[in-house]
Amino acid sequence: MKWQHALKDYKHYLKIERGLSQNSINNYVLDIYKLINYLEENSITISPIYIPHNIIQTFLYEASKTLNARSQSRLISGLRSFFSYLVFEDYRGTNPLDHIESPKIGRKLPDTLSTKEIDQLIAAIDLSKPQGERNRAILETLYSCGLRVSELTNLKLSDLFFDEGFIKVTGKGDKQRFVPIEKSTQKFINIYRNEVRTHINIQPEYKDTLFLNRRGKQLTRAMIFTIIKQLAVKINLNKxxxxxxxxxxxxxxxxxxxxxxxxxxxxxxxxxxxxxEVYMHIDRSHLKNVLMEFHPRK
Structure with missing residues (x-):
């Protein structure tokens, strides 16, 4: 079996069997390409079915010289998943990553904003410009619905069920869920829809896309990052x-x-x-309050 053949089958497995999004599939495949490039650079010709533990161990050692612990762990995890698939399909008898340990990494707690900081960011938006109403609706939706950036950019007019108080969100692996949306956020979205979006020359393929750029196309993930970074600078937010x-x-x-x-x-x-649980800072005082309020022996 050649590497490209194995990768094609693996991508099909990730999409159909695992239900992963295209972004996730690309990340998994990137790990395999790093190994393939290493083999080519060192003139090593060997099938993924027969590649032994020691070659992969040497590859990981070389990679560790330029990768931090978290990136090394991600690479090992990606390779382990690929070879587990080959074992699952009976192409191999064992996984060459079975006895390779990932480096120890601390649990990275995500940064958060206080409600005051969120209010300051939204207040810094220039509403005198048409994109200001859009940007306010974007930040309100991100925060009040807890969306991923890709879920926000892919949000459609047909996903808005304001009468019922929900929006339909398409997440990783095209899995859909309904998320409650507050009246205030509905109000800001409606202001953007009715007062700004209607004046945009919308490209035919984006007629149903909610948030658009000035050229009538879907906003990119990078643009959302830029909007937020600029607002952070504007209010001197040191985060x-x-x-x-x-x-x-x-x-x-x-x-x-x-x-x-x-x-x-x-x-x-x-x-x-x-x-x-990993996504949230669960502080001890909050846990203590929960215990004191709900425990039958309080």
Whole structure:
């Protein structure tokens, strides 16, 4: 079996069997290409079926010279997944990554914003410009619905169910969920829809896309990052923030105000409750308050 053949089958497996998004598939495949490039650079000709443990170990050693611990762990995880697939399909008998340990990395807690900082960022938006109403609606939606940036940019007019108080969100692996949306956020979206979006010369393929640039096309992920970074500079916010920071803040603030972890998981679209826990700063004082309020022996 050649590498390209194995990669083609693997990508099909990730899409159909695992239901991963194209972004996730690209990241998995990138790890395999790093190994393939290493083999080519060192004139090593060997099939993925027969590549031994020692070659992969040498490759990882070389890679560790330029990668931090977190990137090394990600690379090992990607390779392990690929070879596990080959074992699952009976192409190989063993996984050559079985006895290779990932480097120890600390759990990275996400940055969050306080409600005051979120208010300051939104207040810094210049509403005298048409894109100001759009940007306010974007930040309000990111925070009040806890969306990923890709979920925001892909949001459609047909996904808005304001009468019912929900929006339909298409997440990773094209999995859909309904997320509650507050009246205030609905108001800001409607202002943008009715007073700004209607005056844009919209390209035919983006007629149903909610948030558009001035050329009538879908906003890019990079543009959302730029909007937020510029606002952070404007208010002298000394934090490294991104669109995902609003998602972290959404989850953290809900938890701190007593929301159920399972409900937060459903709104975020996490398959595992463990992922939801990692996303949030669960401080000790909050846990103590929960115990004191709900324990039968309080």
């Amino acid at each position: 490294s923030i991104s669109p995902h920071t609003f998602r972290h803040s959404f989850a953290t603030h809900l938890l701190e105000n007593g929301a159920d972890l399972r409900a937060i998981q459903l709104m975020l679209g996490h398959e595992s409750i463990t992922t939801t």
